[in-house]
Amino acid sequence: MLKLFYTSLLVSSLLLAIGLGVAVPSYAAVSIIHGKTIIPAGNATSDKDLTIRNDKLAFSLAVGSAPPWGVARGCIVDIANVKADGSLSNDRVAFADFIPNNWSSWPTTYQTVDIVKDSKDEAIVKITRDFGKVIISTTYSLTSGSERIHVKTTMINEGEALVDMLSGYTLWPDAGYKFAVPIYSDKEEAVLNHPISDRFVGYDADWAIALHAPDMTEIKSKSRDLYTQHSLKKSESITFEGDYQVLASGDLSPVIRAEIERKKLPSGTLTGSVKTQQGKSVTEPAVVVLKKGVPYIWVIGKHGEYNIDLPVGDYQVYATGKGYSDSAKHDVNIKRNDSQTLSFSDLLAPGKVNIQVTDAQTTAALDAKIQIEKGNKPLIEFFGAKTFFTELDSVGQAQFTLAPGDYQLKVSAGANFVAKPVFIDATIVPNQTTNLVGAVTVSTYPTQHGWFAGDLHHHADVLEGSTSPMFLVRSQLAAGLNVTFVSDHDSTKNHEAIKALSDKRGVPFIPSIEISPSWGHFNVFPIEMGAQLSVEPGVDDVHSIIQDARRMGATVVASNHPYIPYGYLSSLEKNTAPGGFNPSIDLIEINSEVDYMKAVEKARQLWSEGLPYYYTAGSDTHDVWNETSGHNRMFVYTASKPDAKAFAQAMKNGHSYASFGPVIYPKNVMFGDTLKLAVNQSQSINFDLLSVNGLKLVQLIGNDGVISEQTLSGDKVSVMFDVPQKSGWVSLVVEDAKSYKAFSNPIWLKMVDQTSF
Incomplete structure (x- = not known):
């Protein structure tokens, strides 16, 4: 096997050409290039990294660079197609490689790199890493003139038997659109039953990458993960093979x-x-x-x-x-x-739509989201969208193109929280503009009561995120959120742009970052504008990460989706979180995209121990056209319009609640505060509740579970509860007619001597 070496002349000439903006000539021969990737906007930036290319594609292996999400080094972090002029496109992927067990934490101590073959006809690189007691070797092959990267991975277990593993190849595009495994396009995850194909495709008008994974038995993450369910006995091995097919257009006929x-x-x-x-x-x-x-x-x-x-x-x-x-x-x-x-x-040729959205009561223009409820929904997403947003400058106005035909459009402005969506029927005519008006009835204005709502887990266009700063702001405002927020993985590059857009609309911006080791993700906020992460999430322990968060100015540290396979609390249970438990975290997330009830119960358990770990909530949106900003959110009481620090401090004080719809207005005591109780002197707490979908149920929860429950009807109800005559805590769970819930932070109860009143 050949040792790693530098092809200095080739590297110098290529880098000079890239630096001068000169197109690199197309050539059929395969080459291995050492050092920082030649792929524009690539993530492999170390002088130890490798880039392999031919006349169709190039891909980079992060040998020295830190891969995203705390993945072990030695994986594909960049893929580009070769354009017609012979130059390389921008990087198309955040990550494309083998995952040994469904994004679980990856304990690793070493990697070795062997260049098996380096000729003009073929390049073969073998990278070996450890995964605990499992040795994982992946071979990457590219031949002259081929549009496919062939990958072959072998896992050898040198430890105790492992069961119920999900391993296989993944493809996480960092832009464009997604074409899922056929039949499973609407599934977040699924066990496959005689699939009609075994591939996933990321694509746009000028590129496509297909992951062919013939070993797959299960999909996760909307087909971006193509896994095989398997066990691995002691001394046993298993081998996987697949291909990453790289194309220079959104034409998928080469895939079939x-x-x-x-x-x-x-x-x-x-x-x-x-x-x-x-x-x-x-x-x-x-x-x-x-x-x-x-x-x-x-x-x-x-x-x-x-x-x-x-x-x-x-x-x-x-x-x-x-x-x-x-x-x-x-x-x-x-x-x-x-x-x-x-x-x-x-x-039939296209038609156009011009729509104006207003508040039905005040006639003020409203930020809104417009979706095709019925009518033509283009499958090929660069041919036409299914979701649109009103403009930032021309508030309440949207213009877009639709295929001719009959439609029902769903117009949402704070939908399911402060207003019901409005449905508009329209007929689109070829080569003509159809003018529409959407008047939305707003049922409540939380900011008038001192409450400000934020989606506190939201991505822009870093790594697998595909939402530009402009559309992040448009989507969050359309959701009826009162602050804007971004938490990109290990990056703050979008802060300045989002703040400028938010400032223009007079909306507070909460700058955050999602620190993303493989054993737990943390949203920390607000951080100082321009702050940069100094730890390496794939290497450093929890104590270093939280220390770095505080250095960046963070008032709060939130444990995101804590019980998914790579959640912090899940990793603590498996003893795979470096550094163990750090008690200085502040918030536990109710994440709308995963089962969150274990997180809800964990927070209540901590409250019963007298520990003030409060809720945070977010949608984890990456793609505002196919996901929902503000699907759940935190309502935070700040009395008046907050800045970022005041908003976060109110959350740290527990003056907030998480909601998927219902709105709560406390009347005589605030969440997070302490209610002093005297012996033989009953006290009650009062709330106004609201749901645009109609109220169904409210529960008062305490140390020992459900204390009291009231069945509700109507959109607005005032409720009163007598609190237990003992120290502890109580909180509310409100449910509406669509089974959307709100979870409050606790009100602390403290028995005191009457003389202290």
């Missing part, structure tokens, strides 16, 4: 061609033209192929023509284009070695 080749499937060809009802060719048409009634693959044509190879079998197909209506669906039977022609001539 690769499947045909890989599985040696008999196939045929479908070809034809795509035109409008007026006989005009659609310049860049798409033909979408359905199998068993679900999207299977698509091809992007040129100059009104398309061509795609498909495995033998029965399909439905339709044609579309950017902003165009879909054609009728046609049944197709593909025969072996047979070429068929199917042309389309029934598409």
Whole structure:
């Protein structure tokens, strides 16, 4: 095996060309380049890193650089396609490699790098790392002229038997859109049952990366993780293989061609033209192929023509284009070695929508989110969106393109919290603008009562996040949030942009960062503008991480999704959190995207021990077009408009509650405060409750569980509870007619001598 060495002349010339903005010439030969990646916007920045490229693609291995999320070194952190002029595209991925057990913590002590082959025809690099007592070796291969990175991983267990593992390859794009494993597009996770394909694709108009994972038996993270469920006995080994296929456009026909080749499937060809009802060719048409009634693959044509190879079998197909209506669906039977022609001539050209959203009571313009509830929802997302937002400057106004047809649009402004969504019917006509008005009835204005709402776990466009600062602010304001917030993984690069946009609208901005080791994630806020993380999350322990958070100015440290496989409290239970428990954390997160009840119960357990660890809440949104900003949120009492420090301090004091919908207004005592009780002197606590969906139930919870429960009806109700005559705590759980809940922080109870009153 060859030792690591520097190809200094090649590196120098490539770096000079990149630095001068000169396109690097296309060449078919494979090369291994040592040092900082040549991929623009790449994350492999160490002089120990490796980049492997040919005339189709380049990828970088983080040998010296720290990978994201505390993953062990020696993995793919950058992938780029080669553009038509021979230059490299920007980095397309946050992470693309092998995960040994469903993003669990990764205890590692070493890595070795072997260059097995370095020729103009093929490059092979083998990286070996440890995962506790398991040795993991992955071989990365790239051949001349190939658009596929072949990966092969072997796990050898030198320790005690391991059971119920989920291991396999992952693909986490850092931009673009996602095409999930067919049939499972709406599943966050699923056990696969005879899948019609074994790949996941990240894509945009000018690129696509497909992960082919034939060993997979399960999906996680909306198909970004393709796992095999397995056990690993002592001294046993298991091997996985896969391919990362890198393309220079959003045309996915090469993906199905690769499947045909890989599985040696008999196939045929479908070809034809795509035109409008007026006989005009659609310049860049798409033909979408359905199998068993679900999207299977698509091809992007040129100059009104398309061509795609498909495995033998029965399909439905339709044609579309950017902003165009879909054609009728046609049944197709593909025969072996047979070429068929199917042309389309029934598409309609795009139309436009202009919508104004207002408060029905005050007529003031409202920030809003507009979604297609019924009507054409483009499958290929760079052809058209399903979700839109009103502008930041022209408040309440939105303009966008839709395919012609009948629609029902859902207009949301603080939906499920302060207002119900409004539904508008519209008919979109080709080449015309349709003007619409959405008047939203707002039921309550929490800021008038001193309450300010924030989504305290939200990402922009770092790593797997795909939301620009502009759309983060637009989405959070449309959700009816009263502060803006960002917590990108180990990065503060979006703080200045989001603050500027927030300042323009007079909205407080809470700058945060999600410190992301593999054994627990922490949102720390507010941090000073421009503060930079100085610890390495994949190496340093919890004490160093929290110390660094305080150095950056953080008032609070929150344990995010604490009981998922890589949550801090979960890792503490498994004894895999370096440094163990640090009592100086402040908040425990109710995360809307995972089962949060164990976190709720843990906080109550700590309250019963007299420990003030309070709730925080956030949606963990990465993509505002397909996820919901403010799905859950913290309502924080600050009396008047807060700055970031005042907002965080109020949370640290427990003056807040987490909600998925219901609104709570305490009348005579604040959450987080202490109610003094005297013997034989009863006291009551009073609240106004509100839900735009209708109230269902309220519970008073205490040290020993449910103390009292009241069945509710109507949108607004005042309730009163007598509190127990003993020291401890009480809190509220409010549930509405849609089963959305709110969880309050505790009100502390303290028995005192009457003379102290």
